[in-house]
Each structure stands twice: as structure tokens, then as C-alpha cells.
Amino acid sequence: MRLRLFNTLTRSLEPFEPLEHGRAGVYACGPTIYDHAHVGNFRSFVFYDLVHRYLEWKGYDVRFVMNLTDVDDKTIRAAVAEGKTISEYTEPFAQAILEEADALGIRRADRYPRATAYVDEMIALVERLLEKGHAYRTDDGSVFFDITSFPEYGKLSRKNLDEARRGERVSEDEYGKDDVRDFALWKASKPEDREAGAAWPAPWGEGRPGWHLECSAMSLAEVGETLDIHLGGEDLVFPHHEDEIAQSEGATGKPFVRYWLHVRHLRFADEKMSKSRGNTVTVQDLLEQGVDPAALRHQLLSAHYRSELAFGREGLEGSGRAVQRLIDFRDRVEEVHTDPSAAISGIGGKAEEALERFEGALADDLNVPGGLGALFSFVSEGNGILDRKGDRVPPEEAERVLEVLGSMDEVLGLLEVAGQSRTVDAETRHWIEDRIGEREEARRSKDFSRADAIRDELAERGIVLEDSSRGTRWKHVGTRPLVG
RNA sequence: GGCGCCGUGGCCAAGUGGUAAGGCAGAGGACUGCAAAUCCUCGAUCCCCGGUUCGAAUCCGGGCGGCGCCUCCA
Numbered sequence: 001m002r003l004r005l006f007n008t009l010t011r012s013l014e015p016f017e018p019l020e021h022g023r024a025g026v027y028a029c030g031p032t033i034y035d036h037a038h039v040g041n042f043r044s045f046v047f048y049d050l051v052h053r054y055l056e057w058k059g060y061d062v063r064f065v066m067n068l069t070d071v072d073d074k075t076i077r078a079a080v081a082e083g084k085t086i087s088e089y090t091e092p093f094a095q096a097i098l099e100e101a102d103a104l105g106i107r108r109a110d111r112y113p114r115a116t117a118y119v120d121e122m123i124a125l126v127e128r129l130l131e132k133g134h135a136y137r138t139d140d141g142s143v144f145f146d147i148t149s150f151p152e153y154g155k156l157s158r159k160n161l162d163e164a165r166r167g168e169r170v171s172e173d174e175y176g177k178d179d180v181r182d183f184a185l186w187k188a189s190k191p192e193d194r195e196a197g198a199a200w201p202a203p204w205g206e207g208r209p210g211w212h213l214e215c216s217a218m219s220l221a222e223v224g225e226t227l228d229i230h231l232g233g234e235d236l237v238f239p240h241h242e243d244e245i246a247q248s249e250g251a252t253g254k255p256f257v258r259y260w261l262h263v264r265h266l267r268f269a270d271e272k273m274s275k276s277r278g279n280t281v282t283v284q285d286l287l288e289q290g291v292d293p294a295a296l297r298h299q300l301l302s303a304h305y306r307s308e309l310a311f312g313r314e315g316l317e318g319s320g321r322a323v324q325r326l327i328d329f330r331d332r333v334e335e336v337h338t339d340p341s342a343a344i345s346g347i348g349g350k351a352e353e354a355l356e357r358f359e360g361a362l363a364d365d366l367n368v369p370g371g372l373g374a375l376f377s378f379v380s381e382g383n384g385i386l387d388r389k390g391d392r393v394p395p396e397e398a399e400r401v402l403e404v405l406g407s408m409d410e411v412l413g414l415l416e417v418a419g420q421s422r423t424v425d426a427e428t429r430h431w432i433e434d435r436i437g438e439r440e441e442a443r444r445s446k447d448f449s450r451a452d453a454i455r456d457e458l459a460e461r462g463i464v465l466e467d468s469s470r471g472t473r474w475k476h477v478g479t480r481p482l483v484g
Numbered sequence: 485g486g487c488g489c490c491g492u493g494g495c496c497a498a499g500u501g502g503u504a505a506g507g508c509a510g511a512g513g514a515c516u517g518c519a520a521a522u523c524c525u526c527g528a529u530c531c532c533c534g535g536u537u538c539g540a541a542u543c544c545g546g547g548c549g550g551c552g553c554c555u556c557c558a
Contacts, residue, residue: 232558418534
């Protein structure tokens with residue numbers, strides 16, 4: 001099945017054809033690291049990861065780069081307030097974000113370039129734009145992009161800036177540009193910039209790069225002149241990505257991006273958790289509160305990336321249960337009694353059908369909810385078959401089911417993350433098994449109140465017992481249930 | 485004001501012309517010492533009104549309601 005993607009540039013679904021067959025160059029707009037990333041940011045990062053995983057799953061040789069913006073107004077202000085340089089200030093946030101990304105099963109990008117490490121490249125890019133007449137210098141040593149020099153300006157966001165803004169006065173605005181619609185490539189230094197170590201020498205004067213410039217420079221340096229896919233949040237369409245196009249295409253004369261993908265923002269379903277209300281919910285907060293990372297990942301994947309996602313406690317609970325259902329099924333198949341002489345049960349065939357549906361959904365503009373539907377339909381069918389067959393199937397069928405589940409999880413990463421967060425060390429394992437032994441004794445002597453007490457004791461630690469004719473098995477159901 | 489999006493069972497959420505995937509929650513049943521897990525059964529006039537069509541949640545028009553972007557927020 002051929003992948004089709006919704007390209008923001010054309011506002012339509014297009015078959016994915018990378019510039020070079022079998023290879024995919026992807027650049028994702030990462031966070032500004034002046035604070036902890038919140039769940040909304042991570043909706044994007046998890047989606048980026050999905051793109052990354054999907055392309056690798058389909059066999060592409062993927063070059064995946066996500067930037068970390070470590071210089072901008074907020075960063076400088078915050079660093080100065082704490083008496084730090086921007087790198088001292090931002091680095092802990094960069095580390096935190098990468099750790100949280102690990103916790104959520106986000107595959108590492110090939111590179112995480114910091115803007116401040118690419119100032120030379122950015123200066124070179126500005127020089128090219130000046131040479132080509134796309135940019136101009138102002139008296140204070142700033143450089144602006146001249147929008148009128150790039151007739152296609154507005155093609156991504158479909159804005160007609162002529163009418164919208166022309167009448168406005170060139171304001172008292174910070175750097176004195178010719179036209180309000182122009183955007184900064186280079187901002188002349190201010191005292192606080194120097195204080196924070198955010199000032200670099202350039203041919204036209206000391207200053208710091210404009211926001212948009214870094215992405216053009218870093219994607220050019222790390223991926224190439226033409227990106228196959230550029231990812232970002234919906235808010236970045238304008239002006240950020242519009243400006244990137246102007247800069248990059250203005251400088252190289254080549255198409256900047258073949259497919260633009262934008263992730264819709266999430267909406268907080270219950271509490272007012274949005275950052276703008278000063279009530280940030282960071283991933284760090286959630287993990288510290290005991291939210292299961294696999295549940296979080298599931299919820300962030302539960303809506304199509306171009307739809308608004310309702311994020312909230314209730315959804316997280318539901319996601320946790322859904323993930324557990326998946327784990328239980330996988331474990332059940334792993335423990336199934338394989339019997340070479342057993343008749344074909346049909347579970348292998350159902351797995352095959354599910355994989356096909358899954359692939360079809362993902363190929364259709366990365367429809368993860370559709371893919372999850374295929375997966376969970378199969379879980380139901382599979383459980384039904386195993387019930388009817390008494391958990392006895394031919395080995396090749398059991399293997400095939402596990403292969404299919406594993407294959408889907410290469411894209412979804414749910415079992416993978418659940419595995420990370422549910423590990424139990426050997427000592428605890430022994431303790432659990434001892435307790436189960438005690439409980440077995442109690443049950444044999446019909447001392448059910450004692451047996452139930454032991455079961456409750458384990459449950460408080462997230463260990464759930466399941467009795468069956470073959471004995472008692474236990475499982476770790478992840479982090480503690482949510483409070484409040 | 486400009487551009488754009490959305491409104492599917494209690495909640496979340498696929499489906500964009502052929503008569504409604506999936507998850508969570510809920511009810512009943514099977515299994516269990518009781519549970520847990522699992523299975524079976526049950527639940528949707530797809531916001532409203534018109535229109536196009538043999539046929540619409542899906543296309544068109546109107547209405548009501550919610551939301552995003554319009555210079556540094558993923």
C-alpha cells in the first residue's frame with residue numbers, strides 16, 4: 001500500500017514520493033527549550049515519532065532531525081533573570097525533554113541541533129539572501145527579509161498579506177524594518193543579549209539570529225536543500241514555516257519541502273491545563289504523578305494528527321486500560337499451549353487480516369486511530385478463538401500472531417513503552433512469588449480471607465493476580481492509578 | 485474583519501456516496517471460592533432544516549453551536 005499524506009502546501013492528499021527512492025529526509029520543528037515541554041508539545045513529538053517509525057517500518061532509509069531552539073526572547077529574558085548564559089539556562093531543559101521523550105518511547109532523532117551551534121551557517125545563509133537581493137540591512141545592524149522579493153510568499157498559509165497589512169504603519173517596532181510584513185533574519189544586539197551570551201559577530205554587526213532562520217539553516221545543513229517531509233505544529237504554518245520557505249527557496253532556488261505535515265493542537269478536556277493560563281501540565285508532572293507512560297503515549301496517539309485531541313484524566317485512565325488489554329493478549333499468546341497436532345484455529349489468518357487493515361489505515365495519511373481499531377478488533381477475535389480452543393493452537397499460528405503484534409508495535413510503540421515501565425527486579429519478583437505461594441497454601445486450606453488479604457497487598461503495589469486452572473499468574477499493571 | 489477547521493452512542497474516536505470500526509464506562513449472562521482476565525448479549529433517528537441522488541454521517545445551500553491561526557505558541 002502506497003503512503004498518502006495530506007500536504008499543507010496543496011491542502012490535499014498526495015502519494016508520498018521522496019526525492020530519492022527509498023530514502024526520506026525529515027525535519028521536525030522541535031521545542032523552544034526555555035521551560036519544560038508540556039503535553040501539547042509532546043503530542044507533536046509523539047506524532048513526529050510515529051512518522052519516524054512508520055517510514056522505518058516501511059523500509060525507508062530515514063534521516064530524521066529535530067531542532068532544539070535555544071535562543072529567543074523568552075529564553076534570553078529567563079536566562080538574564082537567573083544570571084545565566086542561555087546555554088547554562090537551556091541545557092537542563094534539553095536534557096529533561098530528551099529523557100521524557102525516552103520515557104514515552106520516542107525514537108532518538110539522528111540529530112538534535114541547537115540553534116546556537118549553527119550561527120555560522122545562519123550568517124552564511126543571510127549573506128546569500130543579501131547577495132540575491134532578498135534581504136536588506138537596517139541602520140542598527142539588523143537584517144530583514146524583503147517579502148516583496150519573493151512573489152510566492154504566502155503560498156503555504158494562503159495569506160494575502162497585501163490587503164491585510166499594507167496599510168499599517170511601520171511601527172516603533174523594535175528594529176525599524178521597511179515594511180511590517182518583513183521579518184527579521186538578524187537582530188542587532190541589545191544589552192540583555194550580551195548579558196546572556198546571545199550575541200554573535202556578523203559582517204553587518206553583532207546580533208542574534210531571527211527565529212525562522214535557524215530552521216532553514218539547520219535543515220539545510222543536516223538534511224539537505226530539499227526536505228522530503230517537514231513536520232510541525234499547526235500554529236507554525238504562519239509565520240514560521242512561511243518564512244522558512246521564503247528564506248530557503250530564496251537562497252537555494254530549489255523547492256524547500258516536498259510534504260508539509262502539521263499536527264493539530266490538543267485541547268484540555270477537563271482542568272484548565274493550558275500553558276496560556278499559567279497552569280502548565282508538563283510531561284514531567286504527569287510522570288511524577290504516576291501516569292503510565294504507555295497510557296500517555298496511547299492517548300496522544302488516539303486521535304488522528306489532523307484532528308483536535310481531547311486530553312484529560314478520564315482519557316488517560318481509558319488509555320491505560322486499553323494498553324493493558326493489549327498487553328494481556330500478547331502475554332496470553334506467549335503463554336499459549338502450542339500443539340503441532342492441533343487443528344488450524346484461524347487466529348493466524350485473523351492476525352494477517354488485521355495487519356492488512358492496519359497497514360491500510362496507516363498508509364492513509366497515518367490514520368493511527370484506524371490502525372488501533374484494526375489491532376483491537378483482532379484482540380477481541382483472538383481472545384474469542386483462544387477461549388474456544390482452550391488456548392491450544394499450532395505453534396506456527398502462535399508465532400505468526402506474535403510477529404504481527406510485534407510488527408504493529410514497531411509503529412505504535414505501546415508494548416515497547418509498557419515493557420519499559422513495568423519491569424520488576426529479581427528481588428521483587430521473588431517476593432511476589434513467595435507471597436503467591438503463601439496465598440496458594442491459604443487457598444488450599446480454604447482460608448479465603450487470608451488469601452484475599454495477600455491479593456490486596458499485592459494489588460496495592462500494582463501487582464494483579466489471575467487464578468486459573470493452571471495456577472496463579474501475576475502481572476504488573478503499570479504505575480499507580482491516578483489520583484484526583 | 486481575513487483564512488481555515490470541527491459538531492458521530494455517557495466519554496474518547498475512526499469512517500467522506502451504499503446503509504455506522506475500535507477503546508473506556510454501563511447493563512445482563514458464562515467462567516471463578518470471591519475476584520481478575522476472557523467470552524457472549526444489549527445500546528447511535530451520525531447538531532438542525534432544505535436540496536442533489538436509486539441511495540448521504542458522507543456531496544451542495546442555509547441555520548445553530550464549538551474551535552484554530554492572523555509575527556516568535558507544538
